[in-house]
Amino acid sequence: MSELSINGLRKSYGATEVLHGLDLEVSGNEFVVFVGPSGCGKSTFLRSIAGLETISGGSMTIDGADISGLEPDRRGVAMVFQNYALYPHMTVAQNMGFALRMAHVPKAEIARKVREVAEILQLEPYLDRRPMDLSGGQRQRVAIGRAIVREPKVFLFDEPLSNLDADLRAHMRLEIIKLHRHQKGISIYVTHDQVEAMTMADKIVVMRDGNIEQVGSPLDLYNEPVNRFVAGFLGTPRMNFLDATSTGVANWRLGLKVGGMTLSPPIRPDADALPEAGAPLSLGVRPDGWRIVAEGDGLAGRVVHAEQLGRETVVFIELEHGPQVAMIQPGQYRLHSDDAIWLAPAPDELHLFDASDAALPVARIPRTNSHN
Amino acid sequence: MAQPPTHHRRDTISALTLLAPAMILFGAFILLPLMQTFAWSLYRYEVFGGVKEFVGLDNFAKLAGDEVFGIALINNLKFAVLSVVLQVGMGLVLAALLDRGVRRFKVVYRTIIFAPILVSTAAVGLLWSLILNPSIGPVDDWLGLIGLSAPRNGLLGEPAFAIYGVIFVGAWQYTGFMMVILLAGMQNVPEETYEAARMDGCKGLRAFFHITLPTIRNVIITCCLLTVIGAFKVFDLVYVLTNGGPGNATEVLASYIFRNAFEFGQIGYANALSVVFLAIAFVFGLIQFRMIRR
Amino acid sequence: MKSLAFFPRTRRMAIIMHLFLLGYVAVILFPLSWVVIGALKTNREMFLDPTGLPADPNWGKFIEAWNAGVRDFFINSVVVSGVSVALIVIASALAAYALTRMNFRYSGWVYLLTVLCFAIPVHAVLVPIYGLLSDLHLLNTHLGLILPYAAFGLPFSIILMYSFFYEFPAELEEAGKLDGCGPWRRLWFVVLPLSRPVLISVAIFNLVGVWNEFLLATIIMTSKHMQTLPLGLVSFRDQYGTDWPGTLAAISIGSLPLLVLFVIFQKYFVRSMAGMGK
Structure with a gap:
């Protein structure tokens, strides 16, 4: 059981601050994923934890010990780099044992540990090869092996799968998760790919512009995004956003006008700030939150294109009042371009955001979350 | 890849044209002199353009x-x-x-x-x-x-x-x-x-x-x-x-x-x-x- | 941003490193400045105080040296270097293109021949080249120096361009084909414009080599008015031996052209010369 605690972490390059006071607590054997668009600071955050960047403020502790001023090799962390960063002139075994050699660990012990890790990663046949003679996936495993050998408390992964093709990526995702379970430590994984985040994480940290937007389990974030950015970032196709206007509250229901349609979802019992009549809102509906309804019942639109995937159908629809939306329907629908269609959001699939993009937990009834 | 022979010949001619300047210079100023270096090393040869007398490997001896x-x-x-x-x-x-x-x-x-x-x-x-x-x-x-x-x-x-x-x-x-x-x-x-x-x-x-x-x-x-x-x-x-x-x-x-x-x-x-x-x-x-x- | 330094990032270490480099720089700059300053001195001053500054700088020595022969050497160097570098760049580009891009059955053999020529130093064929040029009546002519310079500059240039063209994406040329360009037009409109970096590299290292070449020039340019700069400077010393400031002035202005080019095109020079290590 390790514990990583970060308080008010800041990082500036000259006069430009790129990380604006980040707080994060990670404990136990959590697999944490930092996700966000490029330039959001997620890599800088990771590298600050690694000690590759000097921080300009705040503190970091692992198991209570302050690590902020320590050299990378003294922090109890290990890192897997995006381009593997294997030493080209060393064999696989030498690559994996290098950190121990630098720490003056006796040769026999290095050899023993390297063999042990190679066994876990099925790298034994390659121990005497050089990185140049390995495939992408094998290099990736060596890079991971090099980290494991050091028995760190925190594993850091910097977009480690971005150089692999789709099949191998899916495979390595699973391998990394399995290793993480086996190793018992904290893993922090940086990616810009929200699918990786959703599939791997125990805890996702969504970042934007050097700030943490939201921290939580994948389903928490999917179901209860705190703002429009998080809502739009997780899930493919993205959540659809439509302009809506409040018509006020009546009978524990909130009146909404969207395009030509009126909605009156029930208000959540714990809702506090309720929008006044006339307030401009943004209505978010996930692609799988649409229902096809009878003619004249919801929003009118025309099919732009339907992707027939067999198990499900992804339909892109241009609504009559302007916006284009995506809809996923399970099963097969033989829709064609220009077919007329009527849609309405399912009542428990409504996300509302106010003018400042913050989520209004007004109407949506939370799904029961078996994760907790 | 099989190409019609005319194509092939045209390519060969183009290639030779492009290679000609380099090949002529190599031949005249590197390869021919190289042969002469080898050949003349077997002669007693004292004035440029003068008499050459074959002496075998004497020079090397x-x-x-x-x-x-x-x-x-x-x-x-x-x-x-x-x-x-x-x-x-x-x-x-x-x-x-x-x-x-x-x-x-x-x-x-x-x-x-x-x-x-x-x-x-x-x-x-x-x-x-x-x-x-x-x-x-x-x-x-x-x-x-x-x-x-x-x-x-x-x-x-x-x-x-x-x-x-x-x-x-x-x-x-x-x-x-x-x-x-x-x-x-x-x-x-x-x-x-x-x-x-x-x-x-x-x-x-x-x-x-x-x-x-x-x-x-x-x-x-x-x-x-x-x-x-x-x-x-x-x-x-x-x-x-x-x-x-x-x-x-x-x-x-x-x-x-x-x-x-x-x-x-x-x-x-x-x-x-x-x-x-x-x-x-x-x-x-x-x-x-x-x-x-x- | 470099995250790792070879030496501790302390003020003291920085001072030590700068002192070391400054010491080295002094070893480089001292002789160079000694030459220029010496040219401004009188012969008497040279003997009495070799390192001293001139009491009354005499700039006239530079003009004197220029008129006493350096001008001719300079012109010869410009003609010989200019023509031979142009010849090398053009001929090597054409040859490398033919070897990599054309369906030519003997490409492999020609390339092998090029490598063979690359490994043959001019020193080993000095005597026959002299004989050949003498037979062709090309001794003491610009052409007599240009041709062997081109021949010996070509192999390495072809090898460099060969590896560049070899990695040049075929798609681009195929696009040219689809746009209706024949091989010549593809070379001119597609390949050469995109090969600028390697063409410049080849031009520069050949220029440096040819501009400073000495051995061939010594045997071919025996008459003084045909000599190139390196040669001319030596014969200048031999002729005006006791006029030290004059000799130093000749060395100064004779060495200037390439240094000026280097300062202007520094990026290209460094890239070209560093490319030798590839």
């Missing part, structure tokens, strides 16, 4: 007993070994300082250190011959200051020292060149590799020895080869600084070939020397090619 040839060969070897140590060694130190040592004025340093390669070796030789000249150059005065008496004919007039003077001047000119090549190699080492090294607890000079040097190994080998090849080809420096003297103390292969052909009227013998020279240079040249192509 003469080589074996030629004391000056031995001096020249040893001088070339000294040149090669010491140049590698001075040029590549100092080049590495300078490159390391500019790559991950100092943080300011790097371009200024690099520019100045590189500059001597752009001055012709003849001019470099001239300028050092003047600096080392006992009557107008300052070096003898400096030796006096630290209590050493300079040789009467200057440092380059001292048989035991002259060759080292020439080697020093060569290093003065070429070290910057080596530094630039090595620096380019060092700058090609990915930043991520150094970051991985830091994570592994390897930094400072340890990183230089454990990461940088092995990673740029091939560049270092190429530099050594360039230096060794250069050392065997050296001519202008010797010609200008000492003209092979005093006596034959600084004779090198190239100057000895030149002297035999154009001063002593020993054309056949010069060609025999050329054949030996060729054998040495050819081996290094092919190794160098292997390195460029990797």
Whole structure:
């Protein structure tokens, strides 16, 4: 059981601050994923934890010990780099044992540990090869092996799968998760790919512009995004956003006008700030939150294109009042371009955001979350 | 891929047209002369255009007993070994300082250190011959200051020292060149590799020895080869600084070939020397090619 | 941003490193400045105080040296270097293109021949070249120096361009084919414009080599008015031996052209010369 605690972490390059006071607590054997668009600071955050960047403020502790001023090799962390960063002139075994050699660990012990890790990663046949003679996936495993050998408390992964093709990526995702379970430590994984985040994480940290937007389990974030950015970032196709206007509250229901349609979802019992009549809102509906309804019942639109995937159908629809939306329907629908269609959001699939993009937990009834 | 024969022929003709200038120059100025070098090395041949008398391997037999040839060969070897140590060694130190040592004025340093390669070796030789000249150059005065008496004919007039003077001047000119090549190699080492090294607890000079040097190994080998090849080809420096003297103390292969052909009227013998020279240079040249192509 | 330094990032270490580099720079700059300053002195001053500054700088020596022959050497060097570098760049580009891009059955053999020529130093064929040029009546002519310079500059240039063209994406040329360009037009409109970096590299290292070449020039240019700069400077010394400031002035202005080019095109020079290590 390790514990990583970060308080008010800041990082500036000259006069430009790129990380604006980040707080994060990670404990136990959590697999944490930092996700966000490029330039959001997620890599800088990771590298600050690694000690590759000097921080300009705040503190970091692992198991209570302050690590902020320590050299990378003294922090109890290990890192897997995006381009593997294997030493080209060393064999696989030498690559994996290098950190121990630098720490003056006796040769026999290095050899023993390297063999042990190679066994876990099925790298034994390659121990005497050089990185140049390995495939992408094998290099990736060596890079991971090099980290494991050091028995760190925190594993850091910097977009480690971005150089692999789709099949191998899916495979390595699973391998990394399995290793993480086996190793018992904290893993922090940086990616810009929200699918990786959703599939791997125990805890996702969504970042934007050097700030943490939201921290939580994948389903928490999917179901209860705190703002429009998080809502739009997780899930493919993205959540659809439509302009809506409040018509006020009546009978524990909130009146909404969207395009030509009126909605009156029930208000959540714990809702506090309720929008006044006339307030401009943004209505978010996930692609799988649409229902096809009878003619004249919801929003009118025309099919732009339907992707027939067999198990499900992804339909892109241009609504009559302007916006284009995506809809996923399970099963097969033989829709064609220009077919007329009527849609309405399912009542428990409504996300509302106010003018400042913050989520209004007004109407949506939370799904029961078996994760907790 | 099967192509209609007319296409093929047209391509062949185009290719030959494009290759013609290079091939004609190779033939006339490299390959034909090469044959002649081999052929003439078997003759006694004393005046250009004059009589050639076939003597078989006599010229080569003469080589074996030629004391000056031995001096020249040893001088070339000294040149090669010491140049590698001075040029590549100092080049590495300078490159390391500019790559991950100092943080300011790097371009200024690099520019100045590189500059001597752009001055012709003849001019470099001239300028050092003047600096080392006992009557107008300052070096003898400096030796006096630290209590050493300079040789009467200057440092380059001292048989035991002259060759080292020439080697020093060569290093003065070429070290910057080596530094630039090595620096380019060092700058090609990915930043991520150094970051991985830091994570592994390897930094400072340890990183230089454990990461940088092995990673740029091939560049270092190429530099050594360039230096060794250069050392065997050296001519202008010797010609200008000492003209092979005093006596034959600084004779090198190239100057000895030149002297035999154009001063002593020993054309056949010069060609025999050329054949030996060729054998040495050819081996290094092919190794160098292997390195460029990797 | 370099995250790792070879030496501790302390003020003291920085001072030591700068002192070391400054010391080295002084060793480079001292002889160069000694030459220029010496040219401004009188002969008497040279003998009395080799390192001193001139009491009354005499700039006239530069003009004197220029008129006493350096001008001719300079012109010869410009003609010989200019033409031979142009010849090398053009012929090597054409040859490398033919070897990599054309369906030519003997490409492999021609390439092998090029490598063979690369490994043959000019020193080894000095005597026959002299004989050949003498037979062709090309001794003491510009062409007599240009042709062998081109021949010996070509192999390495072809090898460099060969590896460049070899990695040049075939798609681009195929696009040219689809746009209706024949091989010549593809070379001119597609390949050469995109090969600028390698063409410049080849031009520069050949320029440096040819501009400073000495051995061939010595045997071919025996008459003084045909000599190139490196040669001319040496004969200048031999002729005006006791006029030290004059000799130093000749060395100064004779060495200037390439240094000026270097300062202007520094980036290209460094890249070209560093490319030798590839």
